[in-house]
Amino acid sequence: MKARSWCWLVFCVSVAGLMLTGCSQGIPKAPYLEPPDLMGQLANADLGPAAPMTASINGRDRPPSSETRTDIYPGSPSVPVQRKAFTxxxxxxxxxxxxxxxxxxxxxxxxxxxxxxxxxxxxxxxxxxxxxxxxxxxxxxxxxxxxxxxxxxxxxxxxxxxxxxxxxxxxxxxxxxxxxxxxxxxxxxxxxxxxxxxxxxxxxxxxxxxxxxxxxxxxxxxxxxxxxxxxxxxxxxxxxxxxxxxxxxxxxxDVNWMKNQSAAIFTLANAAPDEVISELQQVFRAEEQGKGLIRFKPIARLNAILALSDKPALLRDAATWVQRLDRGGAEAEGYYVYRVENGRAKDLAALLTASFAGGSGASTERPAEESEVAPTLAASQTSSSSNFNNASNKSSLNGDGAAAGPLEKRSGIASDGLLASSRNDNAGHTSDANTTLSGGNDASGVRITADERNNSLLIKASGRKYREILGVLRKIDRAPMQVLINATLAEVTLNDNLQYGVQFFLQKTKGLDGALGFTNGQSIDIAPAVPGLNFIVGAVATNPKIILDALAKETAVRIVSSPSVVVLHNQPATLQVGDQVPVSTKSATNLTASDPVVVNEIEFKNTGVILNVTPRINSNGLVTMEVEQEISAVARSTSSDTLTPTISQRRITSTIAVQSGQMVVLGGLISEQADQQKSRVPVVDKIPYLGDVLGANTERSRSRTELVIFLRPSVIRNPGDASNVAEAVRASMHSLAPQPAAWDMNVKPVK
Structure with missing residues (x-):
């Protein structure tokens, strides 16, 4: 009984142990499992053919039936199903x-x-x-x-x-x-x-x-x-x-029609823009390639045609047709307007009429000296006179000096610049009327009208004739050149060292002649006056201060005037500092009246320092100057209230040629003045015979002065030259500034 119980106990314990063992191995630890390596599994997977599995037949397996099986799958009907209408x-x-x-x-x-x-x-x-x-x-x-x-x-x-x-x-x-x-x-x-x-x-x-x-x-x-x-x-x-x-x-x-558009401007020489555009439209309308692809617009102000197209090739075709159509009748007359840019319309009209219309035209006052060579200086004069009632009469002084000779021939004077004419002929005159000039019996039909108000020329001529006139106008209507003329007038007192004049002193001073680089009157560059001092100073000395300083060491030097004036090519310039003196030129007495009346006709004469200069410039920078320098004053012996004063004059009239930047010295005008001073002793001077010996003393003195003129022209051709001239003038003005006083170290500040 006990053995059976022990066996049963052992059996239960064994079964319980087996059950616990199975439970410990069968429950996975999910939170601690690593994720499967899919790529590794894919790499290690066996992709070969699988071995056939052995089929096992048991009692539950049934062999396939030997009878045929039929499955029917009904399809969609061929007639669409009518959908129910909706509202x-x-x-x-x-x-x-x-x-x-x-x-x-x-x-x-x-x-x-x-x-x-x-x-x-x-x-x-x-x-x-x-x-x-x-x-x-x-x-x-x-x-x-x-x-x-x-x-x-x-x-x-x-x-x-x-x-x-x-x-x-x-x-x-x-x-x-x-x-x-x-x-x-x-x-x-x-x-x-x-x-x-x-x-x-x-x-x-x-x-x-x-x-x-x-x-x-x-x-x-x-x-x-x-x-x-x-x-x-x-x-x-x-x-x-x-x-x-x-x-x-x-x-x-609304698009930018000018985008990708090419443009061309055709300037016409003969025909009018509207006429040519009408013909161009017919030409390109006939050509299918250009129909509607190119547009033309007139530019009346430029007498030109503006063409627009998105095809540059059509513009080239249009240029060809413009050249073919812009011919016009060579003999067809028309009216043309030329706007004068630099000259005067009246002068240009007179010159063109005389050249093209066969008429005499008006005088343009072009000097005969303006030719292809430098002018001759034989007409130079040096005068010193005392005139009664006429300040313009000249009497040449006799003295030593060679006769005036011609200058060396140089290159021709440039034709650029204004027409030679005096600016004073119509001074103060304003007229609204135009000047019309035309040829007399010439058959050319050229008619030129000067519009003085607008400074333009109205030209009636054929196209061929107008092209000739326009070619001449482009040559003569050019921007004029200008000249800056620096003049210095000095009065030198002649003492014992300069008793023979400034010229002799400069020539005899050792080293001064060569240092200044001037030439005397025998040079062909300038014809000496008779008599007088004539020097052209070279590039070494272009400032009169060098010569004046040398003279100031020997004698007294007084600067009479030092003007500077800018004048146009071939135009006169006048600089005057002085007084106007009334002079009676005509006197009449009315004898029929009970009380005779004397009527005087009075003129005013200019006195003082008067400089008149007319420069002409050629293309090489040679400046030809017509110089008239005058220093005049009423003589001391003349009463101030008389209408017939005696005017003392010293004048130089000459034509000289000098290169731009060079200085020319003119002189030789020697004036001599004698003074007599008588002193007396009171009471003693009244004793007969004895008074003339003891009571009176007479002193006589004589002073001689020479007028020297320095002229230096500087040609101004462009704005750069004008800027240089302005800088030079500004630099010269610094010498007029007051010099600061020397600093005195002993001066103590005020407490």
Whole structure:
């Protein structure tokens, strides 16, 4: 019994141990499992053919039946099944709807679309009446339902108005009185709202007037288009479809037509632009390749043609045809206007008339000296005189000096510059009348009129003749050159060291002649006056201060005047500092009256320092100057209240030629003045015979002075030369500034 119990106990313990062992091995530790290595599994997978498995047949397996099995699968019928017709709006698929209404009221259609489908607020005007039958025949997008509804309203004379939040269905006659939405085409181009509204488009390249003219032919009715000229805005009213159509057309026209456009300007020489353009249009209209692809515009101011095309090859063809057509009749007369740039129209008209029209014309006062060589100076004069009642008479002084000889021949004087004429001939005279000059019996038919007010020439001539005249005008109507003339007039007192004059002193001073680099009167560059001092100073010394300083060490030197003047080529310049002295030139006495009356005719004579100079410039910088220098004053012996004064003069009149920048010295005008002073002793001078010996003392003195003139011309051809001259003048002005006083170190500051 006990053995059986022990066996049963052992058996239970063994079974319990086996059960515990199985439980400990069978429960996996999920939280601690590593994730499977899929790539490793794929790499290690055996992809070879699997071995066939041995089938085991047991009692539960059944062998396949030997009878044939038939399965029938019925297909779709060949005739489509008729769907049941519907009325209203049905959603075909997401966002697409089908409409099917038969003889429905407009109000019913509006309710279905706005309330049931789109869920949008709307107001329906009861005056809108109508019935409609509509079937879309296919799905319609949700955003296109309002466009379909708007088309239905137009058929029933109604309109859809939207202010952005509420839709209103009103009669078509009242759509313009309703508040509508306004859309900016540029900002909301892809969102033109449905319904009747207003769209605004800013035009960039086309004017609103031009755009409205093009779009009015395409608009559906009146009062559709409006324009704002100030901002160049195009305003369009209408339905969404109408506005979208017109806006797209406007965007098509509002483009930069000049983009990728090539341009050419053809200046005509003979024909008028309008005539040539008409002929060019016929030529390119005949050629299919250029028809409508090139445009021509006249430029009347330039007598030219502007051509525009996006094909450069057509412009080259147009240039060829312009050359062929711009020939004109060589003998056809026409009127031409030439605007004078540098000269005077009156002078040019006289010269051209004498040259082309065969008439004598008016005198242009061109000096004979202006030739291909430098002028001769044989007419130079040096005079010193004391004249009674006539300040212009000259009496030559006799003295030593060689006769005047001709200058060395140099290159010709340039033809550029103004026509030679005096500016004083019409001083103070203003006339509105034009000067007309034409040939006498010449058959050329040239007629030239000078428009003095506008300084222009009106020329009547043939095309061939005008080209000749224009060629001459381009040569003679050129910018004139200018000359800056620096003059210094010095009066030198002649003492014992200079008793023979300034010229002798400069020649005998050792080293001064070579240092200054001047030539004496024997040079052929300048013909000496008879008598006188004539020097041309070279490039070493161009400032008279060098010579004046040398003279100041020996004697007293007084600067009479130092003027500077800028004058045009071949134009006179006058500089005068002095007084006008009244002189009686005619006297008459009326003897028939009881009280005789004396009538005097008075003229005023200019006295003082007077410089007259007329320069002429050639292409090499040689300046030929006609110089007239005068220093005059009323003689001391003449009473100041007399009308017949004695005027003492010292004058130089000469024509000289000197290179630009060189200095010429003119002189030799020696004036001598004798003074006598008598002094007496009171009482003693009244004793006869003894008074003349003891009571009186007579002193006699004699003073001699010589006038020396320094002239230095500087040619101004361009703005650069003018700037250099201005800098030189500014530098010379520094010498006039007061010098600062020397600093005294002993001066103590005031406490």
């Amino acid at each position: 209203g709006v049905s959603e075909a698929r997401d966002g697409y709807y089908e409409l099917n209404f038969a003889d429905a009221e407009l109000s019913e259609l509006a309710k279905v679309i706005f309330r049931d489908t789109l869920n949008k607020p709307y107001v329906f005007d009861t005056r809108v009446q109508g019935r409609v039958t509509i079937s879309t025949g296919g799905p319609v997008a949700r955003n296109e339902l309002l466009a379909v509804f708007e088309a239905v309203l137009q058929m029933n004379r109604a309109a859809l108005i939207s202010d952005g939040t509420l839709y209103r269905i009103v009669p078509d006659s009242e759509k313009s009185t309703q508040n509508v939405s306004i859309f900016d085409y540029k900002k909301e181009r892809s969102e033109i709202g449905p319904g009747y509204g207003v769209s605004i488009m800013a035009l960039n390249y086309v004017s609103t007037d031009t755009m409205m003219t093009m779009l009015e032919q395409l608009s559906s009715g009146q009062d559709v288009l409006r324009a704002s000229i100030f901002n160049n805005l195009l305003i369009i009213r209408g339905t969404a479809a109408e506005r979208e159509q017109l806006l797209e057309l406007a965007a098509t026209f």
